[in-house]
Amino acid sequence: MKSSSSDTLALHGGSPVVTAAKPHFSWPIIDNRTHMAIARQLDESISLYNRSGMIARVEDRLRAAIGVEHALLTNSGTSALHSMYVACDLGPGDEVICPVYTFFATATPLFFTGAIPVLVDCGSDGNISPAAVEAAITPRTKAIVATHMWGIPCDMEPLVALAERHGLMLLEDTSHAYGATCGGRNVGSFGRAAAQSLQGQKPLTGGEGGVLLTNDAEVYRRGIAVGHYNVRCKQEIPTGHRLHEFAVTGMGLKFRIHPLAAAIVDQQMDCYDEILMGRTRTATRMAEVLGKLPGLTAVLPKPDDTSSWYAFILRVDDEVPGGAGADMIQKALLAEGALEADRPGSTRPLAELPLFRNPGALFPAYRDMISPQPDDFPQATQFHESIIKLPVWNRPEDDPLVDQYLSAFLKVWKHLESGGSL
Ligand SMILES: Cc1ncc(COP(=O)(O)O)c(C=O)c1O
Known part of the structure; x- marks a missing residue:
């Protein structure tokens, strides 16, 4: 690497330093392996109602990769966040401490639950500040949401401690941070649940998609009820469970991922x-x-x-x-x-x-x-x-x-x- 032969800035009429052909960055990497994965899935199925085939395969890979018990694929990160908030029983009047610096969808699904997003400031790395979280806790606080901005893990130790001390749920938005670790542990495995976007720009992508991750079987079952009505509810919510009688409709939303998107996620995970x-x-x-x-x-x-x-x-x-x-x-x-x-x-x-x-x-x-x-x-x-x-x-x-x-x-x-x- 050399500095430019001409010191005059291009802004002032000099020659630009970057001469490489455009585009300079394209993401995701789509190659022959991606085409083959799509073709295989096209022949197999383009609509999966239950946890089978490509859906089961990708959910199993994701839960193994993050180290949690359950993964539930959804059609976007926004719907994974929406599922997470409803599945965690957040409702009218509950305060949820959210980072003020994040993509808006970290917090917007809360408006559909009645819970109140309480925004707090960040630290010098752009991630939610544990001190600001502590200052915002009230008797109505139910949860803390941490987004690992641009892939850099939040300061999880104090957030875990705060959540434990005050009996709060810790939730993560891992949309930017698949594969990142904090103190040797995968992000997405720290709290009650995590939600992740699998949209086209994200580190792990299916073009569009999302996933809810949790160790809590109840959160998983409620997550299914939110957006995966009928067959998936019937098969995965046990007969004696209080949600089982609602299986036909679930909670009435449809958040299923497209199997072709799941096939892309599967192929991207290989690389x-x-x-x-x-x-x-x-x-x-x-x-x-x-x-x-x-x-x-x-x-x-x-x-x-x-x-x-x-x-x-x-x-x-x-x-x-x-x-x-x-x-x-x-x-x-x-x-x-x-x-x-x-x-x-x-x-x-x-x-x-x-x-x-x-x-x-x-x-x-x-x-x-x-x-x-x-x-x-x-x-x-x-x-x-x-x-x-x-x-x-x-x-x-x-x-x-x-x-x-x-x-x-x-x-x-x-x-x-x-x-x-x-
Ligand atoms: C931090 C964060 N959370 C949530 C989302 C929403 O994900 P999606 O676009 O898949 O709905 C995004 C997308 O940009 C994001 O950056």
């Missing part, structure tokens, strides 16, 4: 370890180079933890020479051809979104809910305003492209350190 190894190698290299630039801090897992490397997050702070902010730096990087340098938009502090500011306009039960204000969450606001997000490439053949991206950062910093402005 997952190798992909994660590749991503970890790239992330280590990116951290080594970018971590040396003043004012730029890579968000990394703690020493006993590992990330899924869903993304590589860099925080821009006041120490950047000349005081350039994340927006200007991204603009300079984009001009250098680093087209994947992103400033996340839809994932933002939830208190900024109309649905959370004024849920009563859409859900009458929430008419009296006190709106959270963005100013209440200074860390999340700062995190959101200061980050640049990069993809984490996994293949050795992407190394020259990674080098070009790193060179783009070095060029921008060289310019700033020599007193230039953006």
Whole structure:
């Protein structure tokens, strides 16, 4: 990796550093093995009513991979979260402590249960702050939800301790973090239940899909009743169980995953370890180079933890020479051809979104809910305003492209350190 032959920023008319052909990143990896998996499933079945065939296979693989007793596939991460909240008996008036910095679907299904999402601030890694959780606990609190943002595990030890001390359910949103570990333990195995998106961008994907994970047989059975009516309820909810008489309708929703999506998840799982190894190698290299630039801090897992490397997050702070902010730096990087340098938009502090500011306009039960204000969450606001997000490439053949991206950062910093402005 070299710095650019021309020191003039592309933003100021110089030549861009990144010259690799587009697209620079595409995900998921769809190859001949994916095509074969789909073709096999097409011949076998495209609608499965019960836990059989590809559905049973993927659920068994997922529960073994995470180390929990039960996995229930759903048609999205949002429906897995919805199933989890209903299955955990959350209802009107129950307070559920949620991260303010997460994708909105971590919390939105709560609006269909009557439970109240209580938003709390994050720490410097963007993950829910255990101190903020503790401060938000009231006699009405029933659960804490932790999203492992961008693949970096939350600080689980204090969250587990808080949940135990106050008799609360700990729930996880592992959508970004399949394969990540905290203190040697898989994320998704810490609390009463976890929900995970299997949508197209996610580290483990079926294009669309989700999964509910739990060690609790009652949560699993209620999860089936939420969105898997009739055959699956009849087969998996025992005859004497109080939910059995509702088997024909369940709770009336339909959250079944498409078997073709399950077949893609199955095929992606075959390659997952190798992909994660590749991503970890790239992330280590990116951290080594970018971590040396003043004012730029890579968000990394703690020493006993590992990330899924869903993304590589860099925080821009006041120490950047000349005081350039994340927006200007991204603009300079984009001009250098680093087209994947992103400033996340839809994932933002939830208190900024109309649905959370004024849920009563859409859900009458929430008419009296006190709106959270963005100013209440200074860390999340700062995190959101200061980050640049990069993809984490996994293949050795992407190394020259990674080098070009790193060179783009070095060029921008060289310019700033020599007193230039953006
Ligand atoms: C943290 C998080 N939770 C939940 C979801 C929702 O998943 P889905 O799009 O599969 O419904 C997403 C999707 O982006 C997410 O990022």
